[in-house]
Amino acid sequence: MASTSSRGINRRAVLSTLAALPLLGGTMPRTSARAQDADPLPSWNDGAAKQAILRFVQATTDRSSPDFVPPEARIATFDQDGTLWVEQPMYTQVVYCLERVPAVVSRRPELGTLAQFKTVLSGDREAVSRLPLKELEEVLAATLSGMTVDEFSAEAKAWMERARHPRWDRPYTELAYQPMLEVLRHLRANGYKTYIVTGGGQDFVRTYAEQVYGIPPEQVVGTAGGTTFGYDKDGRPTLTKEPRLLLNDNNAGKPEAIHLMIGRRPCAAFGNSTGDRQMLEYTRAGDGLRLAMLLLHDDERREYAYGPAQGLPETRVGTFTPALYDEAKSRGWTVVSMKDDWREIFQPSIGRAIK
């Protein structure tokens, strides 16, 4: 089985019951001085968006600027799905969960008798996309709990190594947006701590965030389930992932989780959907210069076009609605057009291969 249509799945709330694992140790340098040579944002076309980023970094790091921010307060937060990497046709983590179902059912055969698990096992994409949200969440939760955090981490990493995006036939980890990787590096080169603040599962994203984004586990904030401390049969301490939802890192849950996990208000925040609205509002409400950015997916040829670019109705959860577009404009947030503002979408080697 593989993917379902985006219709039934493109709901951020779907990712609410995601759980726990880290213990990475990536090797990507967090800051590359070489990348900062002349133009720190070479994949960006000249324009208002690029200038807003460069001006923000300049103004907040120049000691003589009225908007100077001391290094310890330089915090920047990034949504992940649709902001740092591709979220179409389905969130990567939902693909992971659905593909884990056969293994979960073979370990817990009683689940295989439930209709929603049968539907997923059938591989009928249309039927999966029509599952009620609650039933879909039950399936996802079953794939994200019941194992130790170390077991989960190992499973997720192994899957990520072999999984391929259906459109580009590339590992998902190669489908991070090159312009956003440049923004991450430019901010870090200027003393910013970069955080992911995602509706996706904190433990899932932590398995690859250091390798893909140069962001260590402790700087990944996401939707999280509880864990329970205990001991295995040899008396070794374990942490077991529970289906209990602890943090729902969407909408109002984003600033709430930022307060819990970081404890400072961000100076800059980047998102692409209604799920990021409150994070951007909270960021902008701080004193001094703040940067709030929304990425508009309007490039059907090189990536996808959805949200305001397609005139989608406002009732859709977790997308860039027209109302969000209006709020961005009225509040002075920067809207980034993928089509106009980005010279490249993916890393150069990928970009060449898929053009």
Add this chain to the structure above:
Amino acid sequence: MASTSSRGINRRAVLSTLAALPLLGGTMPRTSARAQDADPLPSWNDGAAKQAILRFVQATTDRSSPDFVPPEARIATFDQDGTLWVEQPMYTQVVYCLERVPAVVSRRPELGTLAQFKTVLSGDREAVSRLPLKELEEVLAATLSGMTVDEFSAEAKAWMERARHPRWDRPYTELAYQPMLEVLRHLRANGYKTYIVTGGGQDFVRTYAEQVYGIPPEQVVGTAGGTTFGYDKDGRPTLTKEPRLLLNDNNAGKPEAIHLMIGRRPCAAFGNSTGDRQMLEYTRAGDGLRLAMLLLHDDERREYAYGPAQGLPETRVGTFTPALYDEAKSRGWTVVSMKDDWREIFQPSIGRAIK
């Protein structure tokens, strides 16, 4: 009103309903190279404890050592009360909460009609110490919720500026243990990220941790209540502290919170009570060399003597019980004797003044 006897209060669980605020911006340098000159631990007497710390740091940072730990995985966690600063005769935060009661009752007069609030307002220390835990927690919760995180932060900082410890007549913030400040600095000078992992309130500790310990808000993990995102009358986003308990950062809650907030297993952990047991077990269970330390309060003259030094019964929650002492010995954890291992207890200027 001021303090109560330690009898009714010295229970870590009492601190369970503590809530949220940060937005600091301390100025203390996180690493002082000068402090590392010859002996990085000058306030420690030579002995097994000092040698264990020095050996651990040496072995985990030397690339040719079999116990080498890459910089990004160097995590050290510290309990606060009784490990980094004085916890007798009462947790500082409990003093804060009790002293906040008059202000809370004047804002919410209906609370003043409840017996437990009347007891606290009476200033009768013995009566307060006899309050049932549940009623005491209700009082504490009322002082830690209902305000925005910014308001809480301002109140806590203002209190900390004027509060004095009853024995030394000094600000609590001057009663951090000098030998532990040296350990924090030595670890940071060798690439370790130092975290506080406290049963105390995360928001409370974040108001002074940077100034006192050089630990930024995002590296303070503590007991935390939820917050709710909303808007004030001018439409500005706010986060309001709720009485709802989100993280109880004691006992098993410590490794669970470490996983949630840090996402890596610590290489070194420091504690002083049963509330730290699971954190030390979890730390030691990792691969390679790990350091687990327990501080024994056995110096009645210079600080206090309690726990095994006083032969206290095991039923007492949140102290260094004889059973914990036995576990430490059998597992090879290092027990630090305040009396024998520490040349100084407080910063030199304080130490001279109170000898």
